[in-house]
Every structure is written in C-alpha cells, then in structure tokens.
Amino acid sequence: MQKISVKGGKPLKGEVIVGGSKNATLPVMTAALLADSPCSIQNVPHLNDIKTMTQVLGKLGAKAELKDHKLSIDPAKFDKFEAPYELVKTMRASIYSLGACLARLGEAKVSLPGGCAIGARPIDLHLKGVEALGAKVTIEHGYVHAKASKLKGTTILLAGPHGPSLGATVNVLMAATAAEGTTVIESASIEPEVTELVDFLNAMGASIEGRGTPRLVIHGGKRLKGIEYSVLPDRIEAGTFMIAAAITRGDVTLKGAEISHLTAVSEKLRQIGVLVEESDGGLRVRSAGDYRPADVWILPYPGFPTDMQAQIMALLATVPGVSVITETIWENRFMHVFEMNRMGADIAIDRSHAVVKGVPKLTGAPVMASDLRASAALILAGLVAEGETLVQRVYHLDRGYERIEQKLSALGAEIKRLD
Numbered sequence: 001m002q003k004i005s006v007k008g009g010k011p012l013k014g015e016v017i018v019g020g021s022k023n024a025t026l027p028v029m030t031a032a033l034l035a036d037s038p039c040s041i042q043n044v045p046h047l048n049d050i051k052t053m054t055q056v057l058g059k060l061g062a063k064a065e066l067k068d069h070k071l072s073i074d075p076a077k078f079d080k081f082e083a084p085y086e087l088v089k090t091m092r093a094s095i096y097s098l099g100a101c102l103a104r105l106g107e108a109k110v111s112l113p114g115g116c117a118i119g120a121r122p123i124d125l126h127l128k129g130v131e132a133l134g135a136k137v138t139i140e141h142g143y144v145h146a147k148a149s150k151l152k153g154t155t156i157l158l159a160g161p162h163g164p165s166l167g168a169t170v171n172v173l174m175a176a177t178a179a180e181g182t183t184v185i186e187s188a189s190i191e192p193e194v195t196e197l198v199d200f201l202n203a204m205g206a207s208i209e210g211r212g213t214p215r216l217v218i219h220g221g222k223r224l225k226g227i228e229y230s231v232l233p234d235r236i237e238a239g240t241f242m243i244a245a246a247i248t249r250g251d252v253t254l255k256g257a258e259i260s261h262l263t264a265v266s267e268k269l270r271q272i273g274v275l276v277e278e279s280d281g282g283l284r285v286r287s288a289g290d291y292r293p294a295d296v297w298i299l300p301y302p303g304f305p306t307d308m309q310a311q312i313m314a315l316l317a318t319v320p321g322v323s324v325i326t327e328t329i330w331e332n333r334f335m336h337v338f339e340m341n342r343m344g345a346d347i348a349i350d351r352s353h354a355v356v357k358g359v360p361k362l363t364g365a366p367v368m369a370s371d372l373r374a375s376a377a378l379i380l381a382g383l384v385a386e387g388e389t390l391v392q393r394v395y396h397l398d399r400g401y402e403r404i405e406q407k408l409s410a411l412g413a414e415i416k417r418l419d
C-alpha cells in the first residue's frame, strides 16, 4: 500500500492552481443522465471518486469517459436502475443515482450507504423527498427500492437535525425536474455545489428558481438537453492549500480559487493572524507575525465547512494558547485527533468539542489516515513537524486531492509518495 512521506520545516512559497471541485462534479455527472443528448464537462479533477462515479454511470448503461480534464457523458443507453453495494460502499455519493433513475426510468435500486469513519450517514431526507414526489420506497436486503409511475410536484421540507442536506437536495432536485407541476424545496442546502447543480440543470433546459437560496422552486417536465459545462474550483482543495501556507509560515498564491466560497475560512485565518488577500485571479495567503488561538464552529455553508475541520485543527495545534473546535455536522469526525496527538499535539475531545492546546512543536511519526480530510490534515501537520511523517492509507487522499504531493512539492515541501 502506498504511503506519503513528509519531512517538515520548509515554508511553502509560490503559486498553486486549484482544480475542479469533486463535490460539484459528482452531482453534475448524475444530472447528465437526465439529458437527451451527450454532455461534455470540463475542469473535472482526476480523482478516485470521479472514477467510481464513472463506474456507477457504466452500471446504469450510460457511457462516461474522462480524458485530460474533460468528461464526456452519453446517456443514450441509460436503461438500468441499480447501483450495487460494491460501488456504494466505496463512495456514498453513488446515492445520487436514486434521483436520476427515478426521474428518467421511474425506478431506482440503490444499496444503502450505511455509516462510515465520519459518522452515521442516514438517507432519511433523501427518501422523504422522493416519497413526497410520489415514489413508493421499500428497503430490503440492504437496498432501497423506489418506484414511481409518475412523479408529482409538491412542497418538501428537507431540514434535518444537523441542518440542510446537500445530498438530499441533489436527489430531490433531479427527481423534481421530471415531476409533473411545481416542486418547492424548503430548507434546501445552499452549499455552492448545490448551486452549481441548479446552474447545470437550468443550462440543460430545466426551470429552477431560487439559486443559492434555501427555497428552490422547480417547474418540472421540461426537456433537458446535453450541454458543455465547466465545473467550479474546489473550495476544500483551496482551503487546504491556504492552511498549508499558514501552517508553514509561507507565502502562497492560489490561482483560480473562488474567493466568495472561502469567506468563512479566510475570516478565521485572518482572526488567527494570517494575511489573506485577493490577488490577481486568486488569493494570496502568508504569515505575518504571531498567531492567536481561535474558536471554530463547524456549520452548514456559509459557515466554516466540516470538510476543513481537520485541516484547521492541524494549524491550531501549533498556535500557542487554547482553541476550541465544535463540530456540528458529523458526530464522529475527530479520528485525526488521536493521530495528531501521536505527533505531539495536545488535543482533548469532549463530545462535539475538541480542545486544542497549542504546542511549540510537532514531531514526525507514522500515522494512519481515517478519511479523506483527515489524511490532508495529517500531511499539513507533517509539513511543520520535526523529522519524517509517514501517512498511511493514502487511498483516502486520492479520493479527493489530485497530485497533492506534486503540488506541495512544487511549493517547496519535502514530500514524496512511496510504493
């Protein structure tokens, strides 16, 4: 199994180009199934999750091919409706086939995702949404089976105990484009990846009002055609490089970052004492003087993103004083704490709070990544740790970061992949 070796101590300097967004590409890929002709999607990152979604589309009969960063999707032979366990267990976003299959084929069979390293992954809101549109849902042998001879527009409240759901909004949006009449989604997720899907569907010919707001109004039944589209930049990859600049007391310019999607991260970094400035076509992040501890509340967008929680923790672990991070989205997303503590960090967990006491130095160690963002955080910690950090289970990282070791190494980091 591959590992990543990082030797800490080099301040990162230079420019890095932010790639296309993983979490925006995945919904767009399934939405392309709703078109009556092929779609061509640009700026698609080369990631394992994108490969897995390509396989899901293949299982459904569609053709998807990624060359360079351009993905062609031909839905002509999309006539199967089952997303099997083998694919759903490696990537929960396979659940998006529920909305797409119901919309186009009137039937969907998708393996239940179950839990994962960051917590329970319920899909009750997805099911509530498609049932409200008229689908009959049964759960048998670990699969959700949904059937609808006709979908009918209605008003659906998608609020859950932890706020809105990105995934449920994606599924209901897709199904609602095929429903007769008007569907209103209240408490829709307003994450940029949902807004991207709304833009994509509207460009295909759908009629969806309320982009970027928690109230989406979908006038169903429109003919959707294949289009050319370019996916927005990945705000979590950008945020991860911002922290890489901050933690190494470096000076990095992110090219192509969408600044408006990074307000919470920029504001928190500024509070800590990091200089974050808009620069020509991007964002410049550098250190200036001492850092201060901070309290970070993880909240739905536009709050501080859960997908940046582990990374900001790595930074705060090196900042003198006491910081508190409160995770409100995923109940079990603190697995990286134990590995960071093995590197000399001083972090204690009390239910949904992590109390981070900054230490003067971290020391390199062999560490185990538990999920995608935890892997990135351990690499960030390794960038400033004394000696070598060996990050294992790199397959988590390859789900969401394209060539991260090459990008960091181009900025001056001592990092390499070992076979």
Ligand code: EPU
Pocket: 023, 024, 026, 092, 093, 120, 121, 122, 123, 124, 125, 126, 127, 160, 161, 162, 163, 164, 165, 166, 167, 168, 189, 191, 193, 306, 307, 328, 329, 330, 372, 373, 400
């Ligand atoms: N929830 C429910 N019921 C549901 C669905 C969700 O209670 O039916 C709860 C979840 O348990 C969670 C909260 O609602 O507490 C938010 O979950 P959401 O459905 O928004 O998450 P998701 O769509 O499964 C996406 C990203 C995650 C990211 C979250 C939150 C993708 C493929 N995944 O997951 O990204 O953490 O939104 O922003 O877009 C990652 O990229 O590393 C990652 C985990």
